[in-house]
Amino acid sequence: MNKLKMVESYLDRGWGLTPVGAPKSGDKNSGKNPFQPGWTQNPIRDMETGKGYWDNGKDYNVGVMTGEISGLVVLDIDKPDMFEKFLEQFPECKNTYTVRRDNAEEWKCHYYFKLADFTPPSHNVETTGWGDLMCNGKQAVVPPSVHYTGGIYEVVNDVEPLPFKREYYDALLMAKKKPAKTKKKSSPGKEKVQEGERNNALSDWARQLRKQGMSKKEVKAATPDFCQECDPPYDEAEALKTVESVFSYNTPIRRDKTLVQLNYFKGKSVDEDGETQPKTKPLGFR
Structure with a gap:
């Protein structure tokens, strides 16, 4: 796959792009992180800018920005069992634009949808139970990017992304039932x-x-x-x-009593002038 031709095809779709660090063999944190300051608000929209990142011999991966910038929602599947139940409920979702690494399990895909009547918040596998729902503030690595294992990302179903329906979102978030008692993960407030x-x-x-x-x-x-x-x-x-x-930061332990308070007691003594004065006396041993 020619990287510049793929980049051009993404730009033709109206997708905003961002450069992603090059993969390093064996480093699982490489090859997937954007490095441009303020990348979430500064998509690449033209080939001239794109060539500066993907035609320079630095092997940068290509990231497509999800959310309103590209009009995309991407589902990144990490645990297939829960997601299979979603596909059973909505079998049409099997026929949307799909990406997978050539060395990954068959189920480990990125499913692309286009924003329709609402914009969902992003979620990760901790809250969904099946994987990441990527929308505003996120990006997905796209072909012909390379995984740290050497696998190459490929388009396995080259069709138009389906509209992302509210009922899809509700079903995806219900996949992982919340415990009866949970601590409220409150945010700073309702306003942005x-x-x-x-x-x-x-x-x-x-x-x-x-x-x-x-x-x-x-x-x-x-x-x-x-x-x-x-x-x-x-x-x-x-x-x-x-x-x-x-x-x-370690939370300091509050000490309500000092050594003086623990090992001494307050008594009284009479000075040379016959006046009573307070005096701290040590506790006796028994």
Whole structure:
């Protein structure tokens, strides 16, 4: 596959693109992370800019920006059992634009849909149970990008993406039933958190959840939802760094009693002038 021809085809569809770091063999965190500052708000829309990233011998992968920028929702499947139940309920979803690595399991696909009557929030596998729902503030690695294992991303069903219906979203989020008792993962408020206030709001929110007894893993799982409540959406990678920082500080143990209070008692003594004075005396041994 010719990378520049693929890039051109994505741009012709009206999809916004972003460069993604090159993969490194054996490094599972490589080959999937955008590196441009403010990438969530600055899509590549023309070939001239695209050539600067994908015609320079640096082996950058190609990312398509999901959400309103490209008019896309992408479902990234990590656990097939739950998602198969969704496909049984909505079999038409098997025939939408689909991408898979050539060395991946047959079920491990990216299913593409176009935004229709509403824009869903993004979710990760912790909240869905089956994988990632990628919308605003996210990107999906597209062909002919290369996975860190050496696998190449390919289009396995080259058709137009289906409209993403509200009933799809409801079914996908019901796949993982919530426990009867859960701690409320409250966000800073109903109104959008504005740029310039996002980091402070996120820090306060994470500290509050930590004080409520939530673990770092639980707070990280809720962080993508927080990011979508920001205007513009907060970069998830940066948000997770802030959460990590909040949990890196040890909560000091409050000491209500000092050694003096524990090992001494307050008594009285009479000075040379015959006046009574307070005096701290050590406890006796028994």
